[in-house]
Amino acid sequence: MSGNFVDRLMRLAGECGIEIDREKAELLGNFKDEVVEWNNKMNLTALVEEEQFIKKHIIDSLMILKNIDFHQGTKLVDVGTGAGFPGIPVKIMRQDLEVLLMDSSRKKTEFLKYAVKKLGLKRTDVLCARAEEAARNIGYREKYDAAVSRAVSALNTLVELCLPLVKVEGVFVAMKGEDPEPEIEEAGGAVAVLGGRIRDVIPYELPGGLRRHLIVVEKIQETPEKFPRRPGIPEKRPLFMKKFP
Ligand SMILES: C[S@@+](CC[C@H](N)C(=O)[O-])C[C@H]1O[C@@H](n2cnc3c(N)ncnc32)[C@H](O)[C@@H]1O
Numbered sequence: 001m002s003g004n005f006v007d008r009l010m011r012l013a014g015e016c017g018i019e020i021d022r023e024k025a026e027l028l029g030n031f032k033d034e035v036v037e038w039n040n041k042m043n044l045t046a047l048v049e050e051e052q053f054i055k056k057h058i059i060d061s062l063m064i065l066k067n068i069d070f071h072q073g074t075k076l077v078d079v080g081t082g083a084g085f086p087g088i089p090v091k092i093m094r095q096d097l098e099v100l101l102m103d104s105s106r107k108k109t110e111f112l113k114y115a116v117k118k119l120g121l122k123r124t125d126v127l128c129a130r131a132e133e134a135a136r137n138i139g140y141r142e143k144y145d146a147a148v149s150r151a152v153s154a155l156n157t158l159v160e161l162c163l164p165l166v167k168v169e170g171v172f173v174a175m176k177g178e179d180p181e182p183e184i185e186e187a188g189g190a191v192a193v194l195g196g197r198i199r200d201v202i203p204y205e206l207p208g209g210l211r212r213h214l215i216v217v218e219k220i221q222e223t224p225e226k227f228p229r230r231p232g233i234p235e236k237r238p239l240f241m242k243k244f245p
Pocket residue numbers: 079080081082083084085086102103104105108129130131132149150151152161
């Protein structure tokens with residue numbers, strides 16, 4: 001890993017109000033090196049150019065910590081984590097968290113298992129599963145203080161994948177793009193039926209002026225047992241989707 005990467009990461013993150021000490025920046029750099037190396041063998045992510053990786057992968061992931069106050073030892077699941085975003089940068093910065101990295105792709109979870117070991121991350125598990133299946137398992141259902149997810153599906157589908165994993169009084173944070181309002185409007189009915197309530201929509205900006213939002217959904221009551229539906233159904237037939245002629 002180049003010293004340049006570490007300095008650049010610390011500077012760009014600092015400009016966004018995120019302080020990263022050198023030791024953690026080096027760990028994030030080691031993670032980036034692993035992603036790039038594995039990306040030569042398999043398609044993990046399209047974003048490997050250094051500055052883009054820093055801004056759109058690492059800093060974007062860390063915006064969760066800048067905006068959400070996770071208590072010490074929070075149990076957090078990252079649903080559809082892919083190559084580990086936002087879960088791995090979050091874990092590197094907050095080593096007290098207990099993190100589950102979940103993805104339905106075997107090749108991605110093989111990479112994640114390797115990366116977690118190589119980076120020496122403790123209390124970090126990797127699960128190859130569809131969220132719809134994991135949430136039917138009592139070991140995972142309503143066991144998390146927080147779920148996070150980025151770039152997996154539209155909010156009305158995503159809440160069915162994520163809210164069943166969250167404890168009552170826990171929180172689900174969806175990372176969304178520049179204009180989340182249409183998705184929020186479309187997901188209102190689904191959020192309510194799954195036991196949630198949209199608490200906050202938090203705008204933020206990445207270096208270079210890219211605008212993003214965090215949608216914070218609090219879990220106010222248990223998710224009815226019939227949810228999530230079978231794998232694939234939440235996406236195929238999102239709850240309360242308007243029917244078009
Ligand atoms: C576009 S990638 C995003 C990865 C990462 N969150 C990021 O922002 O870079 C979407 C990931 O979600 C996973 N995924 C899609 N549907 C899923 C489901 N129902 N359960 C678990 N993982 C899922 C895919 O395998 C894929 O790795």
